[in-house]
Amino acid sequence: MVQDIASAFIETGFHPVFSEFELASRYPQSDFPDNLGDYDVIAVNQAQKEIWLIESKxxxxxxxxxxxxxxxxxxxxxxxxxxxxxxRIDYIRNELGKVTSVLKLGCVDYVVIPYMVTNKLFTSRYKKLEFPIISYHELMKKLENM
Structure with missing residues (x-):
């Protein structure tokens, strides 16, 4: 599903698009923390100054x-x-200048847009989340409407 999502962002015109992207291993000289893990998809809409963070489940x-x-x-x-x-969301938001610099995006005034994307409808019944959980189909509709 990660590769399908990354391809959809590319087809929509996002650039650059990274999949299964780990900051610490990709940029070892930049001193990124090892405990972040990988970002399933990072997709940049440079025209709108948006960085979409996608966690695929x-x-x-x-x-x-x-x-x-x-x-x-x-x-x-x-x-x-x-x-x-x-x-991972908090890290990108708190270190936006550092991240945009290593990704060679220029300015730092990007908005971070996070989505957890699942293969079926899924909501949290136990916790209030600070990011939306949407289905793969819902994400594809969002991208189609851009």
Whole structure:
């Protein structure tokens, strides 16, 4: 799904677009923290001064309320997928000048637009999140309308 999302951004005219992108390993001299992990997709709309951060998650289908509850607990409390993505969002926002510099984007007045993209409808029943969770289909519609 990550490659499909990256391709959709490229087709929409975003440039540059990075997939499975880890700042620390890509730019070892820039002293980026190792605990960020990789950004599934970073897509830059230079005309609108936007940096889209995409976290892609493929979720299993659930067949019962119990399975849904277990998926929620696993996602938000055991694996903490939301917290990992929020850490990456916060880092880019707090270090925007440094990031735009190494990506050679010039100015630093970009707006960061984060989305967690899943293969099915999914919402948090346990936590209030600071970023939207949308389906792959919803993301494709957003890109079509640009």
């Amino acid at each position: 493929v979720l299993q289908n659930v067949g019962s309320i119990y399975e849904d509850q277990m998926q929620q607990k696993s996602f938000f409390f055991q694996h903490r997928d939301d917290e990992k993505f929020q850490r």
